[in-house]
Amino acid sequence: MRRVYLIALLIGLGTSAFAGGYRVSFQGVRQASMGLTSVMHARDASIAFYNPAGLAFVEGKLSIAAGGFGIINNVKWQNPGTLESAETDSPLGTPIYFAASYRPIEDVTVGVSFTTPFGSTVTWPEDWAGKANITEISMKSYFIQPTVAVKFNEWFSAGAGFIYAMGSVNLQRTMSVAGNDIGLEIEDTDAHGLGFNIGAYFRPSQRVNIGLAYRSGIDMKANYGEVAWSNVPSALSTTMPFSTNEFNAMLPLVSEFLAGFSYQATSKLMLAGEVSVHGWGKYKNLDIQLQNTETGDTYDSYATKNFIDRAVWKVGGEYQATDMLAIRLGYYFDEFVSPADYWSPETPDTSRHSINGGLGLTFGGFNIDAFGQYTMGVERFVQNVETGFQGDVNLTAISFGLGLSYNFN
Numbered sequence: 545m546r547r548v549y550l551i552a553l554l555i556g557l558g559t560s561a562f563a564g565g566y567r568v569s570f571q572g573v574r575q576a577s578m579g580l581t582s583v584m585h586a587r588d589a590s591i592a593f594y595n596p597a598g599l600a601f602v603e604g605k606l607s608i609a610a611g612g613f614g615i616i617n618n619v620k621w622q623n624p625g626t627l628e629s630a631e632t633d634s635p636l637g638t639p640i641y642f643a644a645s646y647r648p649i650e651d652v653t654v655g656v657s658f659t660t661p662f663g664s665t666v667t668w669p670e671d672w673a674g675k676a677n678i679t680e681i682s683m684k685s686y687f688i689q690p691t692v693a694v695k696f697n698e699w700f701s702a703g704a705g706f707i708y709a710m711g712s713v714n715l716q717r718t719m720s721v722a723g724n725d726i727g728l729e730i731e732d733t734d735a736h737g738l739g740f741n742i743g744a745y746f747r748p749s750q751r752v753n754i755g756l757a758y759r760s761g762i763d764m765k766a767n768y769g770e771v772a773w774s775n776v777p778s779a780l781s782t783t784m785p786f787s788t789n790e791f792n793a794m795l796p797l798v799s800e801f802l803a804g805f806s807y808q809a810t811s812k813l814m815l816a817g818e819v820s821v822h823g824w825g826k827y828k829n830l831d832i833q834l835q836n837t838e839t840g841d842t843y844d845s846y847a848t849k850n851f852i853d854r855a856v857w858k859v860g861g862e863y864q865a866t867d868m869l870a871i872r873l874g875y876y877f878d879e880f881v882s883p884a885d886y887w888s889p890e891t892p893d894t895s896r897h898s899i900n901g902g903l904g905l906t907f908g909g910f911n912i913d914a915f916g917q918y919t920m921g922v923e924r925f926v927q928n929v930e931t932g933f934q935g936d937v938n939l940t941a942i943s944f945g946l947g948l949s950y951n952f953n
Contacts, residue, residue, distance in 0.1 A: 566664040566683070566891045567798075567822065569856075570613045571641045571657075573913040573947030577902025578860025579874020581816040583755030583802040586745065588911070588949040589643035592657040592691045594802065595743035595757040596703030599645045599653040600695035604909065604951030606647075607655075611913070611947030612640040619666070619892040623673065623935040624925075630672035632892070637665045651695040653703075659687045662711075662797050664891050674933055675718045678890040685711040685764070685797060689741060699747045707739040709762050709797065713769075715890070724777050730791055732769030737762040737797065751808040761799040761823055767792050771834060785843040788834035795830070799823035804858075812864045819858070824851035824881040848930060851881045860900070870904035880924065887926035892937055895922040909952065915945040 572590035575582040582594040589607040591598035615637035622629040645655030662685040670679050686709065693703030712733040719726050743757035769791045776786045804818030827849045834843040860874030875898065882893040902915040919941035927934035 566662060567800075568615075568637070568639050568661055568663050570615075570639045570943070570945060571659045571661060572609070573611045573613075573902065573915045573945045574872070574904060574911075576613070576917065576943075576945060577872035577874060577900055577904075577913065577915045578816055578862060579818075579858040579876045579898075579900050580820075580856070581804055581806070581818040581858050581860045581874065583743070583757050583804045583818055584745075584753040584806045584816060586753065588951060589645040589655055589657070590641060590947075590949065592643050592645065592655045592705065593641070593659050593661070593687070593689065593741070595745060595755045596655075596689075596691040596705045596741055597693050597701045597743040597745035597757070598755060599655050599691060599693040599703060600651070600701035601745055601747065601753075602645055602653070602951065604647075604953050606952040607645045607949065608643070609947065609949035610640075610642045611945055612638060613915075613943060613945035614638060615941060615943045617666070617892075617939060617941045619889075619937065619939045621674070621889065621892075621935050621937050625934075626673075628673045628935075630669055630674065632666055632668055634665055634667045637663070639663065645691075653693045653695075655691045655693070657687070657689045657691065657705075659689070660685060661687055666890055666892065668889065670718065674889050676720070677888055677931060677933055678715065678717055680716045681714070681890045683711070683713045683715075685709060691741070693745075701745045703743050703745075705741040707741060707760070707762065709737045709739060709764060711735040711737075711764050711766075711795075713766065721780070722777070724775060726776055726786070727774035729772045729774075730769060731772075732766040732791075734768075735764045735766040735795070737764045739797075752805060754805045755802065757802045759800045759802075761826060762797040764795045764797055765793075766795070769793075784836075784841060785834045785845075787836045787839075787841070788843060790835045790837050791832055792835070793830065793832040796826050798826055814862045814864075816860045816862075817858065819855050821853065821855045822881070823853055825853040827851040848886050850883055850886055852883065854879050854881050862904075868906055870906070872900075872902045872904065874900040876900070880922075884924065884926040885929050887928055887933075887937075888931070889933070889937075892939055894924050894937060894939060896920065896939070896941075897922070909950055911947075911949045913945075913947040913949075915943075915947070917941075917943040919943070
């Protein structure tokens with residue numbers, strides 16, 4: 545029986561420790577306002593993250609862009625058999641971005657961006673039915689990307705960027721073992737990985753912009769993270785895994801291919817469409833090695849993920865109401881990537897419809913952008929075959945943001 549409890553605990557750890565590579569697609573306020581269409585909007589340096597080639601078409605010798613967002617998620621779960629239910633009380637998520645570009649010679653632009661493109665912040669009640677899976681998780685990633693773009697002629701450019709990724713994770717859970725509530729907390733603040741970003745930008749006419757870009761996947765390695773147990777009975781304290789104090793693991797931050805275009809339909813109205821394909825299929829499983837640093841003993845855990853490659857479809861537009869004021873709208877559909885058989889509540893994944901909007905104010909080369917989004921989840925039934933967790937889940941979310949940019953001629 546003790547062995548069964550240990551296996552259940554470690555399977556829960558493997559299922560939830562690092563979440564599902566949760567993608568946070570907020571790296572530009574103007575782009576977010578138009579349904580997350582991004583790869584073709586070369587107004588300022590923020591395009592470096594989405595499409596490095598677009599830097600060559602940014603007007604101005606020097607461009608600076610910065611902004612921040614707020615994300616409020618509300619997730620509800622109910623077991624239809626037992627009628628047990630729970631609701632998250634997650635803190636405000638706050639992704640940020642900064643980008644700058646400089647054109648030292650006529651046809652070459654260099655730049656750098658700082659973004660937070662993956663993360664998860666979820667807090668469930670301490671005593672809820674899924675406390676063995678998760679009570680609280682905070683996962684963050686930080687991308688630093690130096691970039692160079694070359695403009696070959698008036699209608700085509702290409703660019704590339706190198707990505708250095710850093711990250712951190714803190715997870716807490718409670719497992720009832722032989723009548724004892726044993727607490728587990730794992731933390732790592734020094735996960736890291738390397739990747740790249742390449743792109744092409746086309747402007748076949750003054751009315752049309754076309755962008756193509758690929759961002760590589762990144763293997764984020766968490767080495768020598770801390771493991772802390774609480775309320776472990778003395779009879780179990782020297783047994784695996786309760787005697788461990790360190791862990792090693794690797795989480796894939798998956799690749800992304802983007803293709804999109806914008807069309808200046810009238811002098812005031814611009815329309816845009818984009819598809820982004822995310823390589824979630826690489827996330828087949830999560831292997832975690834727990835270690836006792838004093839004895840050298842290790843305990844390996846394995847959890848199946850079997851995530852699914854998905855495409856996100858996005859449309860948006862911008863109406864230039866006056867020389868100073870722009871009005872923006874957008875919509876996108878994001879289908880779930882975690883199959884119901886291996887779903888876990890640290891990243892409450894479900895298909896989502898999102899309606900976006902925003903305003904832009906322009907003062908010469910200075911821009912102020914505001915953004916708002918409402919996300920509606922599609923309810924689904926999930927049943928994890930490894931942990932036994934099941935129920936109906938759904939979510940809603942409200943997001944908002946403010947961005948500033950300036951182009952120096």
